[in-house]
Amino acid sequence: MMLIIDNLHATVADKPILKGLSLTINAGEVHAIMGPNGAGKSTLGYTLGGRPGYEVTGGTATFDGEDLFALEPHERAAAGLFLGFQYPVEIPGVSFVQFLRESLNAQRKSRGEEPLSGGEFLKLAREKAALLKLDMDMLKRPVNVGFSGGEKKRAEMVQMGILDPKLAILDETDSGLDIDALRIVGDGINAVMRRPDKAVLLITHYQRLLDYVKPDFVHVLAGGRIVRTGGAELALELEERGYEAVAA
Amino acid sequence: MPDALTLPTRRDEDYRYADLGALAAVWPLAPETIVVPAGESRRMTVVQTGDAPQVRDLAIDLGEGATFTLHVLTVGAASARIAVTVRLAATAAFHLGAAQLAGAGATAEIVTRVVHAAPNAVSRQVVRSVAAAGGTVNYLGKVLVEKGADGTDGEQSVRAMLLDRTATANARPELEIHADDVKCAHGCAVGELDAQALFYMAQRGLPPELAKRLMLQAFVAEALVGAEDEEALQDQARAALEALL
Ligand SMILES: Nc1ncnc2c1ncn2[C@@H]1O[C@H](COP(=O)(O)OP(=O)(O)O)[C@@H](O)[C@H]1O
Ligand SMILES: [Mg+2]
Numbered sequence: 335m336m337l338i339i340d341n342l343h344a345t346v347a348d349k350p351i352l353k354g355l356s357l358t359i360n361a362g363e364v365h366a367i368m369g370p371n372g373a374g375k376s377t378l379g380y381t382l383g384g385r386p387g388y389e390v391t392g393g394t395a396t397f398d399g400e401d402l403f404a405l406e407p408h409e410r411a412a413a414g415l416f417l418g419f420q421y422p423v424e425i426p427g428v429s430f431v432q433f434l435r436e437s438l439n440a441q442r443k444s445r446g447e448e449p450l451s452g453g454e455f456l457k458l459a460r461e462k463a464a465l466l467k468l469d470m471d472m473l474k475r476p477v478n479v480g481f482s483g484g485e486k487k488r489a490e491m492v493q494m495g496i497l498d499p500k501l502a503i504l505d506e507t508d509s510g511l512d513i514d515a516l517r518i519v520g521d522g523i524n525a526v527m528r529r530p531d532k533a534v535l536l537i538t539h540y541q542r543l544l545d546y547v548k549p550d551f552v553h554v555l556a557g558g559r560i561v562r563t564g565g566a567e568l569a570l571e572l573e574e575r576g577y578e579a580v581a582a
Numbered sequence: 583m584p585d586a587l588t589l590p591t592r593r594d595e596d597y598r599y600a601d602l603g604a605l606a607a608v609w610p611l612a613p614e615t616i617v618v619p620a621g622e623s624r625r626m627t628v629v630q631t632g633d634a635p636q637v638r639d640l641a642i643d644l645g646e647g648a649t650f651t652l653h654v655l656t657v658g659a660a661s662a663r664i665a666v667t668v669r670l671a672a673t674a675a676f677h678l679g680a681a682q683l684a685g686a687g688a689t690a691e692i693v694t695r696v697v698h699a700a701p702n703a704v705s706r707q708v709v710r711s712v713a714a715a716g717g718t719v720n721y722l723g724k725v726l727v728e729k730g731a732d733g734t735d736g737e738q739s740v741r742a743m744l745l746d747r748t749a750t751a752n753a754r755p756e757l758e759i760h761a762d763d764v765k766c767a768h769g770c771a772v773g774e775l776d777a778q779a780l781f782y783m784a785q786r787g788l789p790p791e792l793a794k795r796l797m798l799q800a801f802v803a804e805a806l807v808g809a810e811d812e813e814a815l816q817d818q819a820r821a822a823l824e825a826l827l
Contacts, residue, residue: 427800
């Protein structure tokens, strides 16, 4: 089992948001979490990623047999956890290339692997940028600065490709994408993550990304808990009938 | 201004945050005068480094349409001060890009007085300072727009990062305007690194100390963009920053 979340409680600014959330994800699976605005979807991603201010007040998360909450955010990344941000952060003056090369090499170092040389890294970056149809020149620019919403989301996926995580939690990666970009991103997720040793947790509002990345399980998150779980057909039902009817 | 021979005291506005002990060692100052004739351009880079106190006092006179670009990098273990007085004739342009790094016991100080004496001149000041534990960074900058200097465009962008609770930053940007149709902006911020960016970087696997270093490098580098021999200057700034962290 790759990720076991058991009875997770978490607060943001002392406000309880996650209230007993349990979820198990096995290698090779794609899960989707859907739910209304404010349900706590992003909070789940941030809490698993270890964002400061998101406090675990109860429950456990075991990632690849390790206590996830005992690890620092960068250690969780090195262990293979990738969080695709709903709102990717801009970092003026720091280029993607430099940032990602240092990040990847820091991960490799902590796993006892040799660092990639500048040339090796650029080759890898070029390959992943091509996969997401993102101009390589954009990766020479400061991180996310001046990128459109859709470019930011594609850049998130390029980063996922470069870092090659075991588990990707993708928070509304489909929002802000036009229909062509959606297909490119969907294909990218499948190419990088659809493998027997990897898993994906898609956080989304809409069915449309799930047309490209077929989920094995769909969960409905409401009031800080998973209130219903089903197969891919549950997403269709949600789209038709709305969260209120399905979650009730 | 006090005369050049008498050591100033804290009562002098321009010296109220200065490291007077360090100044005493190098006093009296020899002011340097730079005249840029109408229509001409000059660039200058001042690097203040080493174990002994460093003090410079520049008086720059810009003729009509003249431009002057000044870059300052202050990285020494000792206190350093640079005072710059600039007088701009019509359509002249002055650019200052300054990076100050102050470690324990050091005071890095920039004092500017930019006088727009005639219409349509432009001045830009970009100051980026980093103070480590026990270090002090100061910026005292005045933009004076004289009567008749209409269409002046003057900007002061001053930011400081404190690496420790025992670090100090003093910033005092001032504007005095006696003309019309003047565009003057001053931004001044003392702060810490963006927590959101630090988490984003950590989530990609970058340990906090590396993430901070990358962000501080970018912060400092911004002040040195466009300098003569920029690459060497940026390298020197990066090395000094690494020594500070
Ligand atoms: N930084 C914050 N401070 C206070 N409340 C927050 C913060 N972030 C999120 N919340 C609250 O937590 C709840 C869940 O938010 P979020 O996880 O972003 O929901 P979702 O992603 O499902 O739309 C909302 O009620 C939101 O207002
Ligand atoms: Mg959200």
